[in-house]
Each structure stands twice: as structure tokens, then as C-alpha cells.
Amino acid sequence: MRIKWFSLIRITGLICVLLYHFFQMRYTGGFIGVDIFFTFSGYLITALIIDEFSRSQKFRLRDFYYRRVMRILPPLVLMICIVLPFTLLVGKDYITDLTRQITSAVGFVTNIFEIKTGGTYESRFIPHLFVHTWSLAIEVQFYLIWGFLLYLLTKVSTSVKQFRLRVLAGSALLAVGSATAMYLGAQGLSEFSPIYFSSVTHIFPFFVGSVLGSIAGIQDLMPAFSASVEKHWTKNKALAFMVINLALLFILAYFLRFDRRETYMFGFILASLFAAGAIFGANILHRKTLDVKEPQIFVYLADISYSVYLFHWPLFVVLSKQFSNGIAALLTTILSVIFASFSYYFLEPLLRGKPVSLVGREVNFKQIVTPLGGFMTLAIGFGVFLCLQAPTISSLEENLMLGGIQQDVGKLDMAYAKATAPKNETPVAADQNTGIPAGTTIIGDSVTLGSRSYLLEHMTDVDIDAEGNRTMNLAYDVLMNLQNSGQLRKNVVICIGTNSLDDYQEQTQKVINDLKPGHHLIFITPHDGHADSSYNSYKLGVWERTLPSKYKFITIGDWDQVARAHQEVFEGTDGTHFGGREDASKLYLDCIQDALKRAEKTPVKK
Structure with missing residues (x-):
């Protein structure tokens, strides 16, 4: 079941991040786009797991991990393979410590790598090409831990209601604990990147989303929520609530600053709550507009948002050294959309065993094995060559x-x-x-x-x-x-x-x-x-x-x-x-x- 208007949440997160990276001096708080994604992921994953348990009284952990890997890993590997040749346009400083950058990205530990090496999100030196995968690392760490914990809860829960309440309580407790850790960790700091990158201090948006997911899920809803929707919410009220929260996110993203303590004490939690509010409003709006079709452009942009996020940062780092900021932003956006579309609509379905229609012809995985294998061989060889050439420090x-x-x-x-x-x-x-x-x-x-x-x-x-x-x-x-x-x-x-x-x-x-x-x-x-x-x-x-x-x-x-x-x-x-x-x-x-x-x-x- 696809919830209409959730696309607007993803698009908002993507726009915030792009504006921040392209126009950092003007759109200083756009980094909260990542927290919007975090909150949405926490909501969606928790709601889907509750739905699965509600249908079958089971939660298949292996299937859950497989789906996550197949959604996350192919675009990531494709991004690395496509981006590396672009580094020939810039000096060797831009491939500094490339081996560890790549292994950290595909190993989903970039956040730990950046903390250990003293990396900063707003880099004062040559930025790492794959520093943006710190968020992917925290997301995968959340999936591994939260998926396993919910799997254990399904084994000791005798009813959907009991399971839901336990998920709600656990999500709330973990959200408060992580947010408190960030609040306390920000005291006395002048460099905030370590608590920004840390899973412990920056995982709470996922659990804010999980709290909402346990109440206002996708198919299986908490009875009190379902009754409230029918009794108190209208289409216009839901639309207004969603729009207000999205507007608050853009306002927050305009005024927040990465180097301000208030951002860590209050800013990120507000971003997560506004994102949850927008998700809540979109959920209700979907149920009140069953006869309305969501504009296809919204669906398309939401579908490719994850891959655009992956491609845009390293491409912009390289292209911004060749062109003016505006031209680099435009070229980055165009290339990111092209590569992301190829990944989502062509490569990923084929890897999952689904045939794809291309120029009126059906293409299946067997037909791309040979060219894909050749591409990967060349990409790996070129990657090894670059890693051997890469300096340890800039x-x-x-x-x-x-x-x-x-x-x-x-x-x-x-x-x-x-x-x-x-x-x-x-x-x-x-x-x-x-x-x-x-x-x-x-x-x-x-x-x-x-x-x-x-x-x-x-x-x-x-x-x-x-x-x-x-x-x-x-x-x-x-x-x-x-x-x-x-x-x-x-x-x-x-x-x-x-x-x-x-x-x-x-x-x-x-x-x-x-x-x-x-x-x-x-x-x-x-x-x-x-x-x-x-x-x-x-x-x-x-x-x-x-x-x-x-x-x-x-x-x-x-x-x-x-x-x-x-x-x-x-x-x-x-x-x-x-x-x-x-x-x-x-x-x-x-x-x-x-x-x-x-x-x-x-x-x-x-």
C-alpha cells in the first residue's frame, strides 16, 4: 500500500540537503534534510514491521535485512563506480585516504571513520568525497539494531496490541535517551561534528518516527488513531497540518547553523517533530483523498530521492572546482537525476529479478550479466588504481x-x-x-x-x-x-x-x-x-x-x-x-x- 503525499516529505528532505550543499552560506540549516529522512525511515520501517506482524503474527528478519540491502547497496556501489572517474578532473587532494573512504562507505561505518579521523561535516579542508554516507551508516546501524530488537519483541508478544505498545514504549525511551545524549554532549563543545556523526547522539529522529509509526501506521492502525481520524480530521485540516509542518521545516532550515549549540540542544529535535507532524498530516490526507491521484512528478522525485542524495555530493565537490557555484549546482542536479533514474528504474529492478521495459523491449537480468560484469571489472580496476595513487592526507x-x-x-x-x-x-x-x-x-x-x-x-x-x-x-x-x-x-x-x-x-x-x-x-x-x-x-x-x-x-x-x-x-x-x-x-x-x-x-x- 503506497501512501499518497509521503512523496512531499522525501522531496522536502532532499531539497533542504541540496540547498545546503549548493548554497551553504545562504541556506545554513539545510542539513536537517537528513533528519527528515531519518524520521521518515523510522516511521516507515516500524509501521511496515507492525503491519507484517499484524498479518501473519510473524516478522521475517532475514527477509527484512535482504530488502534493506537490495534497496541501499546497489545505488551506493553504482555511485562510487560512476563518481571515481570524475576525480580525474581535480587534484589528488580530492582522493585523500580514498581506500578507507570507500571501505567505510560500503561497510556503513563512515560516521565512525569521520569521528576517528577528526572529520568535520562542514569541512575546513578538502572535503571527503563520501562523507555524506555518514547518514547512510547511521541508517543501516538503525536497521540492524532496531530490526533485531523488534524481531525479539515479536517472539515474546502474544498480540498485535501488546507488540505495538511495547514498540511505542521502547521507541519513546530510546528517542528521549538519544536526544538527551545530544543535548548534554553539546555543552562546552566548539566543534560539534563528533556528536553530529555519532549513532548514539543522532539516532533519535528514527525513534521519533518509530513512535509515530507505532500509532499511525500504514495499514494496521491504533484504534484510537483510526477513530480520531474519522471523527476530528477533515481533508482541509489534514492538508493545512501537513503544509504548516513542512513550512516550519523550511523556516528551521533557513535559520539553523551547524556551529551553534542551540542547533544540538533544540534544533534537531524540533526538525524531527516537525517531520513527524508532516508525516502524520500526509497519512491522514491520504485517507481523506482516496479518489485523488498524486501528481506523477511527486512520485518520480520521491522514488529517486535516495539515489540523488548519494550522487549529488561527490559530483558537486568535483564540479564546483571546475565551474561557478551556480553552474556546478545545475550540472550536479542534472547528472544526479540521470544516474538516480537509471539506478531506480533500471538497475535495481533487474538485480531483484524483475524484468524492465527498455525502448519497447523487455530486458531481464541474464541479458545484462555480461555488460554489468565488464563494467564492474573496469570500475574495480580503476578504483584500485586510484586507491594506490591516493595520498594519506591532503x-x-x-x-x-x-x-x-x-x-x-x-x-x-x-x-x-x-x-x-x-x-x-x-x-x-x-x-x-x-x-x-x-x-x-x-x-x-x-x-x-x-x-x-x-x-x-x-x-x-x-x-x-x-x-x-x-x-x-x-x-x-x-x-x-x-x-x-x-x-x-x-x-x-x-x-x-x-x-x-x-x-x-x-x-x-x-x-x-x-x-x-x-x-x-x-x-x-x-x-x-x-x-x-x-x-x-x-x-x-x-x-x-x-x-x-x-x-x-x-x-x-x-x-x-x-x-x-x-x-x-x-x-x-x-x-x-x-x-x-x-x-x-x-x-x-x-x-x-x-x-x-x-x-x-x-x-x-x-
Whole structure:
């Protein structure tokens, strides 16, 4: 039995995800499209299992797993085989760690792989081609666990009513437990990807759907629900309820941000509840419009939605490096629809043993065995070739790693030199009145770390302390340690802000207030290639530009302005980092040195 209007739920989820990936700076919360899919899957699977138990008093677990594998695996394998040749259009960074990416995807453990390797959903480096299969991993993990638990429940339940109530109670308990784990896990975090990827913290949308599925199923309904539909719900009321919930999902997707704690405390649970509300409304609308035919375009888009989701991300990652964002989005959509249609309407039915009509001729599985076998042989061979060529880490990550190692070695050399220096050795030049060492101290984040070697080669009397993912509060700690140990030089350059927390003003003000007299303070505005005016990094830059009018000892080096005027130097990067690129490093150096020259014309802090 096909429920009309469920197509709109799937289409909404797909649109949200596509808008987010294509236009991330404008549609910042579209990632909840995945939660819409999660909620719908939880509902559908639970409702179908209850229907099966209601019909036969049995639930065939092996058949359930077989159906899931045949629906999920063929499009996934096809996607990997088709996408890999596209990687020839881009550099090797885009196939970084390809072997583990592929094995994680087909093994349905991408979410675990991303957590273990420190992956981020909003990647700050070269994005993994198959990072989007993290959601598929959680879905399969849900099917394995939930299917087995319901199988056990069928063995100890003596009636459909008892089974349904136990499913309802178990779903509610697991939904609350997982949502609570996400709520608590979000406290104190600045990088939310680990709890986003985790099955424990992000599986609750499935169970929200399961709660609904145990009440308002597909064929076998809870009597109270059935009576309520007949008594209280009209076609117009059901339509309005569905539309309102879908609208709320789009509104939520427009305002949510991946890097905001509120998203994890409330956003995802709201998305799941709105999705459940839309499913509920669609279910009732179906029962009130039995004589109405659903538009075929809705059915078609819903049918291919899963495969479009699979194809769109890696294709967009590659094509967005060849074309403008709009053209890449258009080409990605067209190719994804073509490949998804081929998978759903041709390949998958044949693999399940169903003949397919093609150009007026009937085609069966036996007829495609030879060409399919040849295609798979070529695809596997090409995949092995690419895996052998793939680097373990991207050039950007390698650059940052080397920068960190060189910085650590430099610190050890300085400590050793200081410990073994003769007592009468001439110390670093310092101001006679204040005792503050001359020169410059740069405190930076991963952007600075990537260009650290270049800066040291082209600057004199400079110390650089940089670290990836450093926020202003951590920079403050570094500043205080250097100041208290007498190592903080006269010119203090703060290159922080790409990773900005909500309290960026408060933390920056602490730097300003607690810096001792005798120093120039230079802020280098942060540049994030993905940021718009809603991002904290952008807001920090705007606020920093106001500081020289309030504090005469503060100078601004406007790296964000320079970077936006020279976007060509970020080609092939994530739009923020440029470590290892001499043209970009020179621009960064020029920005810092220009600020230092201007700072020398201003008074030090009194």
C-alpha cells in the first residue's frame, strides 16, 4: 500500500540537503534534510514491521535485512563506480585516504571513520568525497539494531496490541535517551561534528518516527488513531497540518547553523517533530483523498530521492572546482537525476529479478550479466588504481602538520639554547624602561600555522605561536603565559577568529584589557571563504575594525578585505587555508607587515 503525499516529505528532505550543499552560506540549516529522512525511515520501517506482524503474527528478519540491502547497496556501489572517474578532473587532494573512504562507505561505518579521523561535516579542508554516507551508516546501524530488537519483541508478544505498545514504549525511551545524549554532549563543545556523526547522539529522529509509526501506521492502525481520524480530521485540516509542518521545516532550515549549540540542544529535535507532524498530516490526507491521484512528478522525485542524495555530493565537490557555484549546482542536479533514474528504474529492478521495459523491449537480468560484469571489472580496476595513487592526507593537512612539528622543534631549540647559554651572553634587545623584548609576537590559528615557515623566512625578530582550531580564549591563555614569563615582544599580533565562538567580543576584550602597558596590539581580521554576515568570524572582523577609534594602541590588519580581493589565490583550497602557496602567503605577510608599519606610528598601551 503506497501512501499518497509521503512523496512531499522525501522531496522536502532532499531539497533542504541540496540547498545546503549548493548554497551553504545562504541556506545554513539545510542539513536537517537528513533528519527528515531519518524520521521518515523510522516511521516507515516500524509501521511496515507492525503491519507484517499484524498479518501473519510473524516478522521475517532475514527477509527484512535482504530488502534493506537490495534497496541501499546497489545505488551506493553504482555511485562510487560512476563518481571515481570524475576525480580525474581535480587534484589528488580530492582522493585523500580514498581506500578507507570507500571501505567505510560500503561497510556503513563512515560516521565512525569521520569521528576517528577528526572529520568535520562542514569541512575546513578538502572535503571527503563520501562523507555524506555518514547518514547512510547511521541508517543501516538503525536497521540492524532496531530490526533485531523488534524481531525479539515479536517472539515474546502474544498480540498485535501488546507488540505495538511495547514498540511505542521502547521507541519513546530510546528517542528521549538519544536526544538527551545530544543535548548534554553539546555543552562546552566548539566543534560539534563528533556528536553530529555519532549513532548514539543522532539516532533519535528514527525513534521519533518509530513512535509515530507505532500509532499511525500504514495499514494496521491504533484504534484510537483510526477513530480520531474519522471523527476530528477533515481533508482541509489534514492538508493545512501537513503544509504548516513542512513550512516550519523550511523556516528551521533557513535559520539553523551547524556551529551553534542551540542547533544540538533544540534544533534537531524540533526538525524531527516537525517531520513527524508532516508525516502524520500526509497519512491522514491520504485517507481523506482516496479518489485523488498524486501528481506523477511527486512520485518520480520521491522514488529517486535516495539515489540523488548519494550522487549529488561527490559530483558537486568535483564540479564546483571546475565551474561557478551556480553552474556546478545545475550540472550536479542534472547528472544526479540521470544516474538516480537509471539506478531506480533500471538497475535495481533487474538485480531483484524483475524484468524492465527498455525502448519497447523487455530486458531481464541474464541479458545484462555480461555488460554489468565488464563494467564492474573496469570500475574495480580503476578504483584500485586510484586507491594506490591516493595520498594519506591532503597537502593542506600535511602543511599544517609540518608547520606544527617545525614549531615544536623551534620551541625545543629555544629552550635548549636558553638553558645552555653562558650567563654573560647578550640578551634579546629590550626597552630600557619597560624591559619588554623588541620585535614581534604573532599568536595565530591554523591559517597562521600553514604560513608559519614563510613568515619566519621573511620577518626578523619574530616569534610565532600558532595552532589549529585555536579560538580567542585559547589565544588569551597563550598571551598570558608569554606575558607572565617575560617573553611577549613589543608588537603583539593576534591572528585569530576563523574559529569564533559566540562570546568573541568578551574574549577579545579580555586580550585588550589584560595586555600590559608598553605593547602595540595588532588584530588581523579573520577570513573564512564560506562566511557571510551571519558568521561569528565575519562579525568579529566588523567589530575589530571599530577598535582603533577607541584604543590608540590598537591597529588592524584587514586580511579579510585583502583575501576577498584576491580570491584567485584560494583556488583548489577550502577558501580559508592556503598553507604552502607562496602567492597567498606573500599576501598574508604583506598584510601583517603593513599593519606593523602603521602600528609603529601609534602610541603603545599606557
